[in-house]
Amino acid sequence: MSIKDVYQAVIDFDEDAMPDLIQKELASGTDIQKLLQEGLIAPMDYVGKQFSEGELFVPEMLMAAQTMKKGLEILKPKLGAGGGSSAGTIVIGTVKGDLHDIGKNLVGMMLEGGGFEIIDLGVDVEPKAFVEAAKKNGAKIVGLSALLTTTMPAMEETVNALKEAGLEVKTMVGGAPVTKAFADKIGATGYSEDAPGAVELARRLSAA
Numbered sequence: 294m295s296i297k298d299v300y301q302a303v304i305d306f307d308e309d310a311m312p313d314l315i316q317k318e319l320a321s322g323t324d325i326q327k328l329l330q331e332g333l334i335a336p337m338d339y340v341g342k343q344f345s346e347g348e349l350f351v352p353e354m355l356m357a358a359q360t361m362k363k364g365l366e367i368l369k370p371k372l373g374a375g376g377g378s379s380a381g382t383i384v385i386g387t388v389k390g391d392l393h394d395i396g397k398n399l400v401g402m403m404l405e406g407g408g409f410e411i412i413d414l415g416v417d418v419e420p421k422a423f424v425e426a427a428k429k430n431g432a433k434i435v436g437l438s439a440l441l442t443t444t445m446p447a448m449e450e451t452v453n454a455l456k457e458a459g460l461e462v463k464t465m466v467g468g469a470p471v472t473k474a475f476a477d478k479i480g481a482t483g484y485s486e487d488a489p490g491a492v493e494l495a496r497r498l499s500a501a
């Protein structure tokens with residue numbers, strides 16, 4: 294039994310084995326931060342790379358993310374108790390008028406796997422709800438998802454609302470119809486094409 298088994302369980306999508314593996318690691322005194330980084334975050338990075346290279350597809354990414362989440366659920370309260378620190382808080386949601394949430398959920402899970410604290414506002418989220426949640430949670434990043442060309446303007450509205458509120462918050466946007474050019478045009482801080490890219494982007498934005 295070692296951290297490698299936890300890593301392998303994520304790659305094998307072995308959701309059922311995960312709680313037991315994590316409990317055994319904790320009982321044997323494995324450092325929580327090490328377990329998080331090497332057992333749960335590292336395999337998600339691997340899965341993300343495989344996805345980018347076309348070796349894995351969305352269903353597999355979701356299964357890996359779900360398996361990772363099972364482990365994370367057990368570690369989460371212990372991390373809060375001083376075992377480690379979050380990479381920062383990100384408020385995420387699908388913009389006003391848009392009900393698509395599969396991609397947004399995947400992005401949220403991957404970000405969580407990347408060590409971020411995620412406040413998920415769900416779908417059809419009004420600009421002012423993003424502003425309030427960012428304020429309330431001291432978020433440094435707000436992530437917006439849109440899948441419809443008709444809801445892309447709501448992204449711009451949200452970015453503007455955050456600016457008008459005077460919040461020192463960075464914005465990252467994504468979703469099938471969204472492009473880097475569109476992100477630049479609406480004044481978003483960053484754009485990512487997919488979930489693994491969103492983790493890299495969030496890491497860059499929080500380090501900047």
Ligand code: B1M
Binds near residue numbers: 393436485
């Ligand atoms: Co809808 N739908 N849909 N739909 N739907 C699309 C988006 C569409 C392209 C289908 C089509 O016509 N070919 C089309 C949009 C056309 C357009 O605007 N250009 C469309 C339409 C028209 C509609 C309705 C209007 C249909 C109708 O009612 N007449 C309606 C709108 C409802 C609404 O939102 N108000 C509608 C409804 C639905 C369902 C409810 C049935 C369902 C959504 C279920 C759900 O999400 N819970 C649905 C689905 C499933 C789709 C398709 C088939 C699949 C979307 C999906 O989940 N993809 C979609 C066609 C397609 O995309 N091929 C379609 C998988 C997901 C993992 O990918 O969401 O792109 P995606 O996320 C990726 C990246 O985009 C990125 O990372 C993710 C993972 O790599 N990403 C981010 C996403 N968010 C990000 C945020 C980031 C960074 C990256 O930073 C914060």
